[in-house]
Amino acid sequence: MTMKIQKLTPKIGAEIHGIDLSRPLEPAEFQTIHDALMDNLVIFFRDQSLDHRQQMEFGQRFGELHIHPAAPSVPGHPEVMIIHADANSTFVNGESWHSDVSCDTEPPMGSILYMRTLPDIGGDTLFANMYTAWETLSPPMQTLLADLTAVHDGENLYRGRYTSNDSGRIYPKATHPVIRTHPVTGRKALFVNSFFTTRINELSKPESDALLAFLFRHIETPEFACRFKWQANSIAFWDNRSAQHHALWDYYPHTRSGTRVTIKGDVPV
Ligand code: SIN
Numbered sequence: 001m002t003m004k005i006q007k008l009t010p011k012i013g014a015e016i017h018g019i020d021l022s023r024p025l026e027p028a029e030f031q032t033i034h035d036a037l038m039d040n041l042v043i044f045f046r047d048q049s050l051d052h053r054q055q056m057e058f059g060q061r062f063g064e065l066h067i068h069p070a071a072p073s074v075p076g077h078p079e080v081m082i083i084h085a086d087a088n089s090t091f092v093n094g095e096s097w098h099s100d101v102s103c104d105t106e107p108p109m110g111s112i113l114y115m116r117t118l119p120d121i122g123g124d125t126l127f128a129n130m131y132t133a134w135e136t137l138s139p140p141m142q143t144l145l146a147d148l149t150a151v152h153d154g155e156n157l158y159r160g161r162y163t164s165n166d167s168g169r170i171y172p173k174a175t176h177p178v179i180r181t182h183p184v185t186g187r188k189a190l191f192v193n194s195f196f197t198t199r200i201n202e203l204s205k206p207e208s209d210a211l212l213a214f215l216f217r218h219i220e221t222p223e224f225a226c227r228f229k230w231q232a233n234s235i236a237f238w239d240n241r242s243a244q245h246h247a248l249w250d251y252y253p254h255t256r257s258g259t260r261v262t263i264k265g266d267v268p269v
Pocket of ligand 1: 093094111113125247260
């Protein structure tokens with residue numbers, strides 16, 4: 001069966017039809033999926049049937065798997081992160097614009113989320129194009145940002161989030177360029193996010209706060225984004241180097257549940 005790639009918006013997102021991800025990918029299938037991810041920043045698949053091992057094997061075709069520094073995982077599979085919300089939840093994962101675990105020195109290149117249980121309505125995920133976020137800034141703003149670096153601090157998000165018993169635990173913290181160059185496409189992308197980026201190093205605190213507030217608003221521009229409506233057994237695979245995402249929690253008290261594998265990345269430059 002040939003794969004069909006259907007774009008969701010001009011800027012970001014495509015659905016891929018005609019592939020069964022539970023079986024090993026042929027080299028040509030791998031290349032098509034890889035190239036579709038590079039072109040569209042996030043790709044979606046419907047009606048997949050994968051166990052944890054198969055989800056890991058799909059992720060491993062793209063690189064070594066990452067272990068989340070804080071979130072719970074499936075017993076026996078530390079690489080398989082649990083994404084779950086129900087009537088007892090006090091928060092959900094990803095409920096603000098972010099790039100996954102950007103506080104790592106080598107932040108993940110991509111994440112593959114497989115959702116098994118969805119509410120009847122709601123629980124969509126938004127994805128936004130960070131190349132466009134960079135390209136739509138004015139030349140003077142681009143000049144200002146080009147040489148800046150920023151702190152990404154896991155403490156900002158993770159402390160007390162998954163357990164109240166994390167005293168003494170050290171969460172990742174890293175400095176990254178505010179604008180990164182994608183290692184595959186060579187394109188520049190804005191790389192600050194509201195979950196982890198706490199400070200622009202070269203500016204005073206008031207200047208840093210004001211500039212980050214502006215950039216966090218800029219990232220939310222609707223024209224940069226697509227909105228994915230999940231169904232049971234859908235998969236989203238996003239590139240954390242060029243896209244940010246935001247999971248909507250508009251379905252409380254209903255249940256939304258799945259698993260994520262995350263692929264290791266490299267030092268942003
Ligand atoms: C996440 O991995 O940030 C959660 C995304 C989602 O639940 O849609």
